[in-house]
Amino acid sequence: MEALLVPVLILVLVGVVVVLAARALGRRRPRSPQEEPAQPARSSAELARAAAAKLDQEQHRRLYALIAQGQAMAAIKLYLEATGEGLRASRDAVGALAAHPQPYRPKPAPEQPAHDDDDDTPQRFPYRYRAIASKGEVTREVSSNMLNDEIYGRIRTLARSGDTEAAAAALTRHSDISLKQAQEFIALLED
Structure with a gap:
């Protein structure tokens, strides 16, 4: 019986090490979407408006042309390159743009100071x-x-x-x- 005691102890020790290693690896694995903490969900329409605002007129036109042709992967790639967002964010944005089409809205130009003839202090130039x-x-x-x-x-x-x-x-x-x-x-x- 004493001859069997040493191999049994070794087996028990190996089993404990395997269980501990499995637990440690289980903690490191990425969480599934069900286990992730809930982030504030933006509605698809809000996401579409925000995504459209990040595109210039030519990118907007090309993206909707790709969506209309059913080329979702090319549309996602175009959005990713245009905005620099991640793949998942680009996929979600293109999906929202397809579900909620957005017109192109030009970005408002920064206000330029008006040239006023009644300016009290004229600008001095480095030349005459x-x-x-x-x-x-x-x-x-x-x-x-x-x-x-x-x-x-x-x-x-x-x-x-x-x-x-x-x-x-x-x-x-x-x-x-x-x-x-x-x-x-x-x-x-x-x-």
């Missing part, structure tokens, strides 16, 4: 701009680092439309000349 106006033998020149083609174009447009006071005021604001000198200059631009 020369504006020259002449009529017959009379020539006037204005040189300023607060003028450029765009500003001078607006001043000329004001002068030619008959609003000489606004044109002279704008020229005075964007240069170092007096109002009288600006009015003389603007008078040469009226034609």
Whole structure:
């Protein structure tokens, strides 16, 4: 009996090691979807809106063309490449877009500050701009680092439309000349 005691103890020890190893591996294996904690589920329509917002117009058009042709894998690949999201997220997004078609909505452009002629502090440029106006033998020149083609174009447009006071005021604001000198200059631009 003593001869059998050592092999039985070895078998029991091996069995315990196998059971412990199985438990340790069971803890490391990925959870099945039933065991995962519930994440807040987004509705399919919300997911479709969010997914469509991530695409530019050409990507949006191509994606819906692939969906219409029944090429789901190509559509998923296109979405994945366009957004950089994972495969599962891309699959879900394309499925939502197919179930809830979304029109293309351009992203709103960031607001640009409006160019206001009544700006109190004109921008100074690193160069001096020369504006020259002449009529017959009379020539006037204005040189300023607060003028450029765009500003001078607006001043000329004001002068030619008959609003000489606004044109002279704008020229005075964007240069170092007096109002009288600006009015003389603007008078040469009226034609």
